[in-house]
Amino acid sequence: MNMTDAQLHAKTQRRRNKDKINQLIFLASTSIGIIVLMILIIDILIDGIHFLRPELFTNFPSRLPSRAGLVSALIGSIYMLLILAPLSFIIGVGAAIYLVEYAKKGPVSNFIQVCISTLAGIPSIVYGILGLTIFVQLLNLGNSLLAGIFTMTLLVLPVIIVSSQEAIKAVPAARRDASFALGATKWQTVQNAVLPSAIPGILTGVILSVSRAIGETAPLVVIGAATFVPFLPANLLDQFTVLPLQIYNWIGLPRIEFQQLAASGIIVLLVLLVVMNITAVVIRNKYQKNI
Amino acid sequence: MSAPNQTNLDMFKNNRSHLADKIVPTLLFLCALVSVLTLLGIIYALFSESINFFKQVPVIDFLTGTQWFPLAEEGKEFGVLPLLTGTLLVTVIACIVSIPIGLASAIYLSEYASDGVRRVLKPVLEILAGVPTIVYGYFALSVVSPFIQWILPETSLFNALSAGIVMGIMIIPMISSLSEDAMNAVPRAMRNGAFALGATRLEVALKIVVPAALSGIIASFVLGFSRAIGETMIVTVAAGGSPVLTLNPLESIQTMTAYIVQVSMGDVARGGVEYGTIYAVGLTLFLITLLINIFANYITKKFREEY
Numbered sequence: 001m002n003m004t005d006a007q008l009h010a011k012t013q014r015r016r017n018k019d020k021i022n023q024l025i026f027l028a029s030t031s032i033g034i035i036v037l038m039i040l041i042i043d044i045l046i047d048g049i050h051f052l053r054p055e056l057f058t059n060f061p062s063r064l065p066s067r068a069g070l071v072s073a074l075i076g077s078i079y080m081l082l083i084l085a086p087l088s089f090i091i092g093v094g095a096a097i098y099l100v101e102y103a104k105k106g107p108v109s110n111f112i113q114v115c116i117s118t119l120a121g122i123p124s125i126v127y128g129i130l131g132l133t134i135f136v137q138l139l140n141l142g143n144s145l146l147a148g149i150f151t152m153t154l155l156v157l158p159v160i161i162v163s164s165q166e167a168i169k170a171v172p173a174a175r176r177d178a179s180f181a182l183g184a185t186k187w188q189t190v191q192n193a194v195l196p197s198a199i200p201g202i203l204t205g206v207i208l209s210v211s212r213a214i215g216e217t218a219p220l221v222v223i224g225a226a227t228f229v230p231f232l233p234a235n236l237l238d239q240f241t242v243l244p245l246q247i248y249n250w251i252g253l254p255r256i257e258f259q260q261l262a263a264s265g266i267i268v269l270l271v272l273l274v275v276m277n278i279t280a281v282v283i284r285n286k287y288q289k290n291i
Numbered sequence: 292m293s294a295p296n297q298t299n300l301d302m303f304k305n306n307r308s309h310l311a312d313k314i315v316p317t318l319l320f321l322c323a324l325v326s327v328l329t330l331l332g333i334i335y336a337l338f339s340e341s342i343n344f345f346k347q348v349p350v351i352d353f354l355t356g357t358q359w360f361p362l363a364e365e366g367k368e369f370g371v372l373p374l375l376t377g378t379l380l381v382t383v384i385a386c387i388v389s390i391p392i393g394l395a396s397a398i399y400l401s402e403y404a405s406d407g408v409r410r411v412l413k414p415v416l417e418i419l420a421g422v423p424t425i426v427y428g429y430f431a432l433s434v435v436s437p438f439i440q441w442i443l444p445e446t447s448l449f450n451a452l453s454a455g456i457v458m459g460i461m462i463i464p465m466i467s468s469l470s471e472d473a474m475n476a477v478p479r480a481m482r483n484g485a486f487a488l489g490a491t492r493l494e495v496a497l498k499i500v501v502p503a504a505l506s507g508i509i510a511s512f513v514l515g516f517s518r519a520i521g522e523t524m525i526v527t528v529a530a531g532g533s534p535v536l537t538l539n540p541l542e543s544i545q546t547m548t549a550y551i552v553q554v555s556m557g558d559v560a561r562g563g564v565e566y567g568t569i570y571a572v573g574l575t576l577f578l579i580t581l582l583i584n585i586f587a588n589y590i591t592k593k594f595r596e597e598y
Contacts, residue, residue, distance in 0.1 A: 012489075019491035023403050029395035030404075030412055030467075033419050036460050040422070040430050047433065094322030102316050103323070112323050115330045121514075121584035122577065123521025125548050126333060128555070129573045133336035137561075154329045161326065187315045208421075215423025218523035218548065222555045222569075244425045244524075251429055251528055259433065266426050273421065 044270075048263030056264055060230040061246065065257030070265050072229045073246035077214055077272065079233065080149055080242060085210050088153045092160030093202055099161070100168045101190055120158035127155045128222025136223050143224035145233050145240040151219050156209040163205025167198040200284040207280035211273050217244040243269045337574040344567030353571060359534040359545075361568045362559070369568065371575060373534040377451070377544035381526055382519040384455025384540060385462055389519075390512055392459075393466030397508075400467070401474040402496040413468075420464035428528030431457040436529060443541060449531030452540040458525050462515045469514065473507020474500050506594035513587035517580050523548040547576045 003011075051065075059069025095112075103109035131151030141147040171194050179193035195202075220242060227249035229241040241249075243265060250262035345353070348369045356370015396416070400409055436453040440446050477500050485495045501508065531543030532553055545553070551569045559565045 015491050015494070019493040022493045023399075026395045026399035026403060029392045030399045032392055033396070033460070033463055034412075034415050037415060037419055037422075039434065040426070043430065043434050044426070091322045091325055094319045095326060098316070098319035098323040102319055112327060115326045117588075118581070118584070119326060119330055119333075121517060121580060122333065123523070123548065123580055125521065125523045125551055126337070126573055126577050129551070129570065130329070130333045130336050132555075133340070134332050154325075154332075157326060157329070161323075185309065185312045187311045211421065215421075215425070217423070217425045218527075218552065221552050224555065227556075244423055247425050247429070248524065248528070251425075251432065262429055263433075266429060269423060270426070273423070277421070 044263045044266050046263075047260050048265075048267045051257075051261050051264040052267060056261075056268070061228055061249070062230075065255060065261060068250075068258075068261055070243065070246050070268065072232055073241045073243045073265070074268065075232050076145070076229070076240040077242040077269075079145060079240070080152065081210065081214055081276075083149050083236075084152050084156070084213060085206065087149070088156050088160055088210065089206050091153070092157050092206065093164050095157070095161045096164035096168055096202075097190060097195075100165055101186070101194065116158050116161055120162065124155055124216055125218040125222060127151055128219035130154065131219060131223040141237065143226065143239060144237045146236040147223055148220055148225055148240060148242075149236075151223055152213045152216065155216065155219060156213045159209045159212075160206050163209070164198075164202045167201025167205065168194060170201065171197050196287075200287045203283050203287070204280050207276055207283070211276040211280075214242075214276070215244055215269060215273060217248055220245055221248070243272070333577070337570055337577055340567055340570035341574045344564060344571045347564045347567070348571075357536050359550075361565050362554075362557075367564075369564075371547075371572065373536045374545060374547045374550055374572065375575075376536055376538065377530070377534065378520055378546040378548070380451045380538060380540060380544060381455045381458060381530060381546055382516060384452060385458040385519040386512070386516055388456055388459025389462040389466055389515055393463045393511070393515070394470055394508065396463065396467045397470035397474060398496050398501070401471045402492055402500060416464040416467055419460070420468075422461075424461065424522060424524040425528070427457050427461050428525045431525055431529035439541075446541040447531070447543045449529060449543040450541050451530050451544045454526045454528075454530035455540065457529065458519055458522055461522070461525065462518055465518060466511045466515045469511035470504070470508045473504035473511070476507070477503045506591055509594075510587045510591045513583060513590065517583040517587070520583070521548065521576065521580050523552060527552045547572050551576075 051068075055067070056069045057074065058071055059067055060072055061070070062068040095116075099109060099112065103112070128151065131147060131154075135141045135147040135150050136143055139147075141150075175193045175197060176189055179189040184192065225245055226239050226241055227245050229239055233240045247262050247265040247269065250258045250265060353369055353371050355372065356368060357372050358368035358370045359373045360366065360368040396412075400412060404412065431453045432448075435457055436446075436448055436450065439450065439453055440448065446452070481499055481503060482495050485499045490498070526546045527549040530546060530549060532545050532549065533543045534545040534550065535542065537544065550572055554565070554569045
């Protein structure tokens with residue numbers, strides 16, 4: 001090929017321009033997410049601000065929009081959060097410790113790992129069918145708060161186990177060796193050398209998964225959680241509702257006021273999730289300093 | 292101060308920790324066993340009721356029937372195809388939205404963005420991934436559907452297009468972050484080699500990085516597809532509840548997940564053939580997502596290029 005300097009220069013210039021143009025296209029694509037998030041928040045604030053008043057937090061659901069509130073849903077979500085978080089933490093971290101620290105490499109631990117990664121890809125609504133069959137019917141818990149909590153625990157476990165495993169694996173081997181060299185037993189080593197340095201990563205994973213569960217609707221619809229609950233659950237076997245279910249119920253009602261109520265409910269739900277995520281960051285920073 | 296019982300205390304402590312070392316592994320194993328039991332429970336739940344259902348409705352009729360009227364008073368029809376095409380229609384729209392945008396943002400974040408820009412953009416994508424699906428459903432119904440109706444006035448309020456677009460937006464962060472992980476795994480030296488030959492960043496991205504990370508990128512598409520198939524609340528709220536066999540995205544359709552919700556919200560008596568439909572549809576959904584996830588796994592393992 002015979003190319004004069006001028007032709008070569010022009011070609012290089014074209015390639016550079018193409019690079020610049022594509023950079024803009026890529027940046028624009030990345031910005032779509034930000035733009036949509038802003039539109040979503042603005043839309044919800046505009047729709048929801050009207051009903052964001054004290055009565056929203058003190059009143060039960062009502063057929064009259066002016067008297068409707070979400071106290072039963074908010075309390076239901078908080079009850080669920082308070083039991084789901086420790087329950088899924090204990091089982092999830094327990095399973096992760098077993099798989100990383102105790103299990104021998106072999107068919108048993110491989111099989112457990114395959115089960116966990118399979119579970120992580122199953123749609124949440126299928127967990128609802130599981131909860132309906134096992135907890136609601138077989139164990140006769142009915143459509144109670146307890147059945148809902150158990151179903152949600154199984155839903156969040158795979159993600160908690162995987163993220164905890166990663167946090168535990170990231171602990172340097174030297175910490176374990178040092179502990180063993182001091183004569184500590186296996187469990188003492190796990191307790192005093194491994195967990196303290198893995199706990200920030202573990203907690204981040206647990207809080208993020210639990211906040212995912214707090215926003216989840218489909219499995220609870222399937223286990224038959226009621227959408228109209230004009231009372232507070234008195235015990236774990238009582239009927240219950242949670243914020244996403246209440247929001248879903250309001251979205252389905254025809255009057256425009258109920259759409260606005262749904263938007264108010266969404267604001268409350270998003271604030272709850274933001275608080276949980278900030279807690280995750282605070283806890284992580286606090287523990288990270290102490291090590 | 293003397294410590295007469297120091298030795299005893301040590302022994303006691305040692306015994307206690309030995310005891311802990313005996314019990315703890317069993318307790319931890321039981322925690323791990325929960326996952327195995329969950330999977331077995333899911334398989335048991337889906338199959339036990341589905342078998343009853345398929346005793347009354349032949350599998351062939353279920354898989355090839357084009358009419359889905361299981362709740363009708365008379366002339367019940369149990370052909371799952373309308374639900375399958377409805378699911379597929381929304382999922383394909385979601386992929387059309389999310390794959391180009393997700394891949395483009397992965398390329399931007401991995402190949403173009405400075406550290407500062409990345410520190411701002413990545414958390415925003417994470418927030419987008421953490422928004423509950425019911426909120427996306429509300430967004431589809433209150434913003435996207437009216438917008439589509441404004442452009443194409445004959446569109447019904449509940450339509451597959453709106454649900455598909457919003458579902459695509461929901462999946463963007465997933466595709467973007469999985470693809471970016473795959474691109475980050477491509478060694479710096481390969482990029483530097485191309486740069487040294489005078490390649491632009493675009494040429495490096497498209498001719499070096501994307502081909503080298505292709506298995507991870509395609510796996511991210513497949514996982515996004517599978518996620519879209521199992522998504523429930525967006526389609527329940529925004530896509531409607533009419534199981535019709537159509538490929539027109541402007542019509543109201545029903546997906547498999549939305550059907551399960553519809554039956555769960557109603558008062559269908561337990562044990563009947565109508566009740567069995569949610570198990571049969573749930574089983575279909577379970578098997579489809581399972582096969583797709585296995586496929587994604589296969590792609591990553593089979594075509595991974597090790598550096």
